[in-house]
Amino acid sequence: MRKSPVTESPAGTSPAGTSPAGAGPAANPVTSGTNPVAGPVISPVTGPGAPEPATATPVFSVEGLWKVFGPKSDRVPGSDLAELPAAELRERTGCTAAVRDVSFDVRKGEVFVVMGLSGSGKSTLVRCLTRLIEPTSGTVAIDGEDILSMDRSRLRELRRHRAAMVFQHFGLLPHRTVVDNVAYGLEIQGMGRAERRAKAAEVVTKVGLEGMEDRKPGQLSGGQQQRVGLARALAVDPEVLLFDEPFSALDPLIRRDMQEEVIRLHREEGRTMIFITHDLNEALRLGDRIALMRDGRIVQLGTPEEIVGAPADDYVRDFVRDVPREQVLTVRSAMRPPSGGEAESGPALAPGATVSEAIEAVARTGGPVRVVDAGRCLGVVDHEGLLSVVAGVPVGKAAA
Amino acid sequence: MTAAVTAPARPRTPVAARRYWPVAAALVLAALGLLLAGRGSWPAALSVDLSGPLGSASDWIVDNRDSHPLFLYFFGHVSNAVVLSVRGVYLVLLAAGWAGVTAAAGLVAWRLAGVRLAVTAVAAFAVCGLLGMWVPTMQTLALMVVAVAASVALGAVLGLAAGLSDRTYRALRPVLDTMQVLPAFAYLLPVVLVFGIGVPAAVLATVVYAAPPMARLTALGLRSADPGVLEAAASLGATGRQRLLTARIPLARKELLLGVNQSIMMALSMAVIASVIGAGGLGDRVYQALASVDVGAALAAGIPIVLLAVVLDRTATGARSRGGSGRAWTGCAAAVVAAALTGRLTGGLTWPEAWHVDIAEPVNRAVDWMTAHLYSGVPLIGGTADWAAHFTGWVLDPVRDGLQALPWWALLMAVGALALVVGTWRTALTAVGAMAAIGVLGVWDASLDTLSQVLAAVAVTLVLGFGIAVGAARSTRLERLLRPVLDVFQTMPQFVYLIPVVALFGVGRAPAVAAAVVYALPAVVRITTQGLRGVDPVALESARSLGATGWQQLRQVQFPLARPALLLAVNQAVVLVLAVVIIGGLVGGGALGYDVVFGLAQGDLATGLVAGAAIVCLGLMLDRVTQPTAEKEA
Amino acid sequence: MRMRTRTAAGAAGTLALLILTGCGAADMTRQASPYAAARGTKTVTLSVQSWVGAQANVAVAKYLLEHELGYRVDTVQVDEVPAWDALSQGRVDALLEDWGHPEQEQRYVAGKKTIARGGDLGVTGHIGWFVPTYFAKAHPDVTDWKNLNKYADELRTAESGGKGQLLDGSPSYVTNDKALVENLGLDYKVVFAGSEAAQITQIKQFAKERKPFLTYWYKPQWLFEKVPMTEVKLPAYKEGCDADPEKVACAYPHTPLQKFLNADFARDGGKAAAFLKNFRWTTEAQNEVALMIAEQKLTPEAAAGKWVAANEPTWRKWMP
Known part of the structure; x- marks a missing residue:
């Protein structure tokens, strides 16, 4: 359950992350983001080396987005009907609200995960971003430019160059070879055959499919097919990559490989990604921030640590119950202020280290361990603090 | 114990009641009606006599054909264009000579479907030459090439429109559905009237007949394209045109090729029928042989048709899985030109006469022997003549008389009820409407006569077909053995087996039924075998593990699970049997089939067209009654 | 997009029509068969x-x-x-x-x-009703139409039901048989073989079995050489007696x-x-x-x- 560069390296030796993962204060548009009731999570988790200040224009900015399917769907948002539960709404209007009043920003360079069970509206949401599904109301902007008011050619421009998508069922053309599939987006842009094939061959190598250029999709395994899908999206060099449950159809082991692949790509290129999944582990593993959806609404938006450590409501709590907390939460959540000479000596951990790493360190030394950031001691963790995190009770109470 | 027995039965009762109440209601109403009003046939007051207007329409066309602008500026050009293209293709084929044509056929088959088919193709053309049918074969081929090209083009355009626009699809579907049950003969009369006898009329009738399957399959292919792929294309910013050209059409490749395949087969079957209106070629030879009651000669002209059908069908099927690179095709073209030149230089453009083989005589002798020994006096089982007599007396007569004795409104109600059981109220409305139209057209009794023959033929086809299919599904060897036989029966022009059928069963309705059974059986066997084969092996295994006997497995597992295939087989049997009703008219089937032939022979538009329309109505009605709608199935 | 396709289709259609009509009138009667010689x-x-x-x-x-x-x-x-x-x-x-x-x-x-x-x-040419000569020899009076009803039973087939069978042929042939049977009060049913091939095959099959039959046939016809047949005399033909097809009650003319x-x-x-x-x-x-x-x-x-x-x-x- 390790995520992103910060926890990727062994405790204390971690170099500053190459990515802004886990960065930035929770400038959450969703108010339910952090719930202080759940525990004394240290909210402003300022990650090391966040490259962009939080004030920069978000890549995607979604505000009050609605998507209602059904007859006369545009009367639903903003009316009394908007508050009705799904069953009643369908009974009264024949409409289904797939996305209800969703707002969030996606920052440059981050992996933004939208997670929810099937039917929660997450796939509809991601399609609304490039208007593969036309939203009912609300605003969607990319780099500050309103997408909903784009004309057809501008919208095509957006799809061709700025946002590319990877699909759950790959969406490959069965009659074309791997390299022609990868070059498909470039072909649509109008690039010449030789040029686009050369470029596609490069990307094919990048996703680890060299030697299979001339095969047809039908001759590939599911994982390989999805690599082709990924390569096709990468080939157009988009600003944002959109993933719609890309690995759900794959076997668990291959899924893991592919997740590693995405992490690697993200580390190497720092591309902004929006990732849809129904798999909590995948979300925690990949996401810098996670938006948890239920019945079309975002019920909580925050870092994996916030979601696991401070579930916004019982639904989320239920959801994250089985997550091994010690592998997601960092030592910050188990810290207490140093007392006596603790701050001066003893083994040290980086603040991004997981609780499980801290447990290992504490077990080895037998005493409290310091949390050190850039030579400054932020606090210490000890048996009690770590145990209470694992048990899911507030740190203070366990200590008392 | 009682509870256990009744409990599962109870929830079913309302379902059964809902399903069968129309039948019950119809029965009650029929009994009431019989008490109150008894008359059987359709009342004359409710029918419309079309012979006047149709007669004057036909007179008008004949009188204005060589002067009215519509003919001069439209039909005339269409007709000339057809003649020009057929002539062009024919001259190319003749110029290529038999060496060139055979080489071309072999190479195309090789590129598209592999070596085995290439050998078959070469052998097929050689046989056409050996039988002395080279020139007629080329004439038929030329006509076919033009007709198929036009059908495919027209079908593709219609299919494209229907595939891309829901509104066009909804408008076009009933038309295509209707055309599918329209017998080929029915097309001939109007086109002959407009274009006169000859090749243009034949080509146009063929196009009208062969384009609908292409249109249907194109629309189907475009509509069933994987939405995921289309979405992916959209997500990459493809324009509508790009999406159509790079994704939709390539994805529909399989259906498109199947459509071409179907068009070819339909066109071939029409090629023979069109000989009745002077299309020339192989069909003409078959038809001529028929006049001198020469089965052997008819077969000699029929075999090339079967061979063409088999080769074209297999090549098109092969093309579905393969393609070819440009360079290889250039090579093939070069080889063909070389072969053609060699043929020219060595002096043989048409097949050398010294190489002809006469099969007519031995075939005739064999047929004579067969009919002499089977016709009558076979110990124990009686001869075929006795069977025919018994079949007529015990099956056809009672069914026909029964149908004709039924009051017309009771029959309408029965049809409606049946359609409600298998379909929706919409189905019922179509079926009843079609039946009522028959009455209005004034051919009620003749139609019921035809209906009785169709029902009998369908019943025989299904009994035989299911029996054979059960055998074929069990034994791969039997299936392999059956395959060529089925191919031959399905593609052999029906004119060829008219004489043997009459020789065996005499003149009348029995041979008409026999001809229909021969024609419809292959499709039923094929569909049923496939359905039975496709049954989930796990279900069969579990039945076997419970100790089910072979019969129990068949009855309790295979038949229920293969139900969709069986229903399709029934539907196909009905459609195919109807398609040869007119052929039945040629051997004494009488009724509507005879009327259509009569209309064609006597240039009597009113009789022919009305009978043709009645066949269509019967077809619509039977098709609806045997085609469970999707909603009900679900 | 859709508008554009439609316009394009319309334009193409008009163009095609123009091409077709532009070349002037096309007379179908001046057309040769595509298979004709050069x-x-x-x-x-x-x-x-x-x-x-x-x-x-x-x-x-x-x-x-x-x-x-x-x-x-x-x-x-x-x-x-x-x-x-x-x-x-x-x-x-x-x-x-x-x-x-x-x-x-x-x-x-x-x-x-x-x-x-x-x-x-x-x-x-002459059209008439014929019985096989072997039958006519055995029953000489069958050659007069007035006695036909006597033999209706013998000439019954499955197809004719309870009546005798009068076998007719191709629908392209000239025939008044239905009216004749009606107007002469015969206990027969006209059964249309539907094609000459079917009719000949049936006649040959009957002859092989030496069964009696009554058929519409015409002279000259080669089949007489194979199956000798004798004509049944119908009421004599008079000029104009076949003018009204519904009321015909006389023989066919010699044409x-x-x-x-x-x-x-x-x-x-x-x-x-x-x-x-x-x-x-x-x-x-x-x-x-x-x-x-x-x-x-x-x-x-x-x-x-x-x-x-x-x-x-x-x-x-x-x-x-």
């Missing part, structure tokens, strides 16, 4: 009817035209009434054996003047069979037209050729060749 060759197109007698006429005419006059002959297989239509349109040049179609004659010969008479074929030519061909057809006008042979001669085709299964061409070789004096007279 232009410049002298070609004659003959229509062939489905019965063997007609095939014999055409075979001999074709043989002589090709071998003696150097024409190329195409044949078109077509029934009589459509053949009239084709003749009028110029799709075929000649119809060599017509059994009498007053309505068509009125329309095309007298009215539109697109068809010209070609004179007698020299063969007299001198006629030839008809396309009017243009008759005028400009040169030697071929002259030859076809002169073509005139006998019932026996036609039967001889027909029998070779139908019974010896010779090709029409071979049969014609054989006849031509043996009867030079006869055909020499036809040469222009």
Whole structure:
């Protein structure tokens, strides 16, 4: 359950992350983001080396987005009907609200995960971003430019160059070879055959499919097919990559490989990604921030640590119950202020280290361990603090 | 114990009641009606006599054909264009000579479907030459090439429109559905009237007949394209045109090729029928042989048709899985030109006469022997003549008389009820409407006569077909053995087996039924075998593990699970049997089939067209009654 | 997008129409068969009817035209009434054996003047009801229609139900049989074989079994040589007794069979037209050729060749 560069390296030796993962204060548009009731999570988790200040224009900015399917769907948002539960709404209007009043920003360079069970509206949401599904109301902007008011050619421009998508069922053309599939987006842009094939061959190598250029999709395994899908999206060099449950159809082991692949790509290129999944582990593993959806609404938006450590409501709590907390939460959540000479000596951990790493360190030394950031001691963790995190009770109470 | 027995039965009762109440209601109403009003046939007051207007329409066309602008500026050009293209293709084929044509056929088959088919193709053309049918074969081929090209083009355009626009699809579907049950003969009369006898009329009738399957399959292919792929294309910013050209059409490749395949087969079957209106070629030879009651000669002209059908069908099927690179095709073209030149230089453009083989005589002798020994006096089982007599007396007569004795409104109600059981109220409305139209057209009794023959033929086809299919599904060897036989029966022009059928069963309705059974059986066997084969092996295994006997497995597992295939087989049997009703008219089937032939022979538009329309109505009605709608199935 | 496609389609359609109509009128009657020989060759197109007698006429005419006059002959297989239509349109040049179609004659010969008479074929046709001679010998009184009801039982088949069977043939043939049965008060049912092939096959099958049968048939016909048949006398034919098809109660007439030519061909057809006008042979001669085709299964061409070789004096007279 390790995520992103910060926890990727062994405790204390971690170099500053190459990515802004886990960065930035929770400038959450969703108010339910952090719930202080759940525990004394240290909210402003300022990650090391966040490259962009939080004030920069978000890549995607979604505000009050609605998507209602059904007859006369545009009367639903903003009316009394908007508050009705799904069953009643369908009974009264024949409409289904797939996305209800969703707002969030996606920052440059981050992996933004939208997670929810099937039917929660997450796939509809991601399609609304490039208007593969036309939203009912609300605003969607990319780099500050309103997408909903784009004309057809501008919208095509957006799809061709700025946002590319990877699909759950790959969406490959069965009659074309791997390299022609990868070059498909470039072909649509109008690039010449030789040029686009050369470029596609490069990307094919990048996703680890060299030697299979001339095969047809039908001759590939599911994982390989999805690599082709990924390569096709990468080939157009988009600003944002959109993933719609890309690995759900794959076997668990291959899924893991592919997740590693995405992490690697993200580390190497720092591309902004929006990732849809129904798999909590995948979300925690990949996401810098996670938006948890239920019945079309975002019920909580925050870092994996916030979601696991401070579930916004019982639904989320239920959801994250089985997550091994010690592998997601960092030592910050188990810290207490140093007392006596603790701050001066003893083994040290980086603040991004997981609780499980801290447990290992504490077990080895037998005493409290310091949390050190850039030579400054932020606090210490000890048996009690770590145990209470694992048990899911507030740190203070366990200590008392 | 009682509870256990009744409990599962109870929830079913309302379902059964809902399903069968129309039948019950119809029965009650029929009994009431019989008490109150008894008359059987359709009342004359409710029918419309079309012979006047149709007669004057036909007179008008004949009188204005060589002067009215519509003919001069439209039909005339269409007709000339057809003649020009057929002539062009024919001259190319003749110029290529038999060496060139055979080489071309072999190479195309090789590129598209592999070596085995290439050998078959070469052998097929050689046989056409050996039988002395080279020139007629080329004439038929030329006509076919033009007709198929036009059908495919027209079908593709219609299919494209229907595939891309829901509104066009909804408008076009009933038309295509209707055309599918329209017998080929029915097309001939109007086109002959407009274009006169000859090749243009034949080509146009063929196009009208062969384009609908292409249109249907194109629309189907475009509509069933994987939405995921289309979405992916959209997500990459493809324009509508790009999406159509790079994704939709390539994805529909399989259906498109199947459509071409179907068009070819339909066109071939029409090629023979069109000989009745002077299309020339192989069909003409078959038809001529028929006049001198020469089965052997008819077969000699029929075999090339079967061979063409088999080769074209297999090549098109092969093309579905393969393609070819440009360079290889250039090579093939070069080889063909070389072969053609060699043929020219060595002096043989048409097949050398010294190489002809006469099969007519031995075939005739064999047929004579067969009919002499089977016709009558076979110990124990009686001869075929006795069977025919018994079949007529015990099956056809009672069914026909029964149908004709039924009051017309009771029959309408029965049809409606049946359609409600298998379909929706919409189905019922179509079926009843079609039946009522028959009455209005004034051919009620003749139609019921035809209906009785169709029902009998369908019943025989299904009994035989299911029996054979059960055998074929069990034994791969039997299936392999059956395959060529089925191919031959399905593609052999029906004119060829008219004489043997009459020789065996005499003149009348029995041979008409026999001809229909021969024609419809292959499709039923094929569909049923496939359905039975496709049954989930796990279900069969579990039945076997419970100790089910072979019969129990068949009855309790295979038949229920293969139900969709069986229903399709029934539907196909009905459609195919109807398609040869007119052929039945040629051997004494009488009724509507005879009327259509009569209309064609006597240039009597009113009789022919009305009978043709009645066949269509019967077809619509039977098709609806045997085609469970999707909603009900679900 | 959709608008654009529609406009494009409309434009294409208009363009196609313009191309079609732009070249001016196209007269379908000036059209040759696509299989015809190259232009410049002298070609004659003959229509062939489905019965063997007609095939014999055409075979001999074709043989002589090709071998003696150097024409190329195409044949078109077509029934009589459509053949009239084709003749009028110029799709075929000649119809060599017509059994009498007053309505068509009125329309095309007298009215539109697109068809010209070609004179007698020299063969007299006669339609009638026939029983096999073996049956007539056993029951001599069957040859009078008045006694037919007596034999209705013996002539019953499965197809005719409770009545006797009168076997009729191809729908293209001239027949009054339904009206005759009705008007003569006969206990018979007309069963249409639907084609001559079916009718002949059935007759042969009956003859093989030496079963009795009653059939519509016509002379000259080669089948008489194989299955001897005796005519049943119907009420005598009088001029005009068959005027109203509903009320016919008399026998069929003896018809001198006629030839008809396309009017243009008759005028400009040169030697071929002259030859076809002169073509005139006998019932026996036609039967001889027909029998070779139908019974010896010779090709029409071979049969014609054989006849031509043996009867030079006869055909020499036809040469222009």
